[in-house]
Amino acid sequence: MKLAIRFSYFGDRFFGSQMQPGLRTVEGEFIAACRRLGLFEDWREAGFVTAGRTDRGVHARCQVCSFFTEKPDRAIRSLNRVLPEDIWCTAWAGVPDRFHPRYSAMSRTYRYFFFPVPGNVALMHEAAGEFVGRHDFSAFARAGGRDPERNVLSARVFENGPFAVFEVTGVSFLWNMVRGMATALERVGRGEADVGDIARLLAEPPGRRLPAAPPEGLVLWDISYGIPFTPLPIDEKSRRYRADRRHRYYTLMAEVSALLAPEEELHD
Template identity: 40%
Template sequence: MRIALKIAYDGRKFYGFQRQPNVRTVEGEIIKALVKLGIIENPKDANFKGASRTDRGVSAFGNIIAFNTSKPELTYPRILNHHLQDVWVLGRAQVPEDFHPRFWSKGKVYRYYLIDEGFDIEKMKACAQLFVGIHDFSNFARIEEDKNPIRKIDRIEILPKGKVIVVEIEGESFLWEMVRRIVTALKLCASGVLSIEDVKRMLEEKVARKLPPAPPENLVLWEVKYEGVSFEKDPYAVEKAKKEFFEKFAQHLITASIFEDWLTSL
């Protein structure tokens, strides 16, 4: 049987998602728990796959993994969460044998959390709309040789929540560092360093020097979307993960004086 799991994790605690020798990674931590419980024997035979290989420092509250197992009764969130640290299983789904969490994805949603430094929110919103649609994002990503720089962004929303501004970006697929470089452009627009015309030019022409990516620690892969795949969520696991995840996530982001108000607004 093939099982898919919806997972959250604190990216600051890992050297990225993908397995690497001699360092702690999200994938490595999950596989270790699955092998320990006898759910899988090894990732290759189980056809273990992930939806997104998030970079070091990037967190998730909706990444997806999938694997084959003869013991699906052991894959429930409350069982797995007992054996995981800094990773939370939120829900599970039985999926077709050919299900690949990356190739079956219909879109992803990212959230970037900014401390409001007196930004002009209206300028930030106007700048955000420039990125919506189909564009060449060569100037807003680290381009790998085999990757097409043309991407489609479905929406960008700027959501002020007290002292925190949430930038929510949804699209079909994203390039390496694309979200974080877009966030840098939004910050510079909202600060008056870049104009709307500057950003338009960067979407239309090649530039000699790209904008740097915003720090990875404030980025969260919020959701991976599918058609015909419904995850059975465990309410207890979701609430426990939400509290523990955001408490850890917020430690480096906001001060204790505004933490409670921010947490209740999520």
């Protein structure tokens, strides 16, 4: 049977998602868990593949892998028990043999979280609209010899608690493309660039590309396949890990808020 697994992870303790000898990676940990459960012996023969790579420090709310196994029930029942705490499966689906996590995807959605909010969110949202449509993204990404044109289906910027969030959906993305777009939007928010600057970069790409925003703010948010996935319960160790990270996050936010408070408030 060919099984598709949707899973999440925090990327800061991995050297990226792609398997690399001698380094801790998302694929490496996932394949090790599958072998430990006897789901397959050789990941190549099992056709193990993910929907795409994420760089070191990038997180995923919705990554997808698929592989052939003779023990799908064991995979569904036990993967979350043997995966490390910073990876957890969220859903599964039985898929046709021709299914491929990368090439079968109809669209991908990323979110980039800015903290603190970099100025004018409304202007950032207006600027994000320039990305929609088919454009040459050479100024924002590493094309690496690939076609630099990509089709962006939607893009917006909105506030969510202490964050400004850039959400973008497209058919496919180039390496560092979303982080390059985030850099441009942050400059717009700070008043260092305007909407017209983004339009010009898309129309007339310069010889030098924009630097990528830090990877820690980027989350692979969703991948659409048009097929139903059955939800899986999160394992207790991952639940505790997420709760601990949430606690540490709110502690950090409190400390940052105190540091950013006006001087007169600090003396009250």
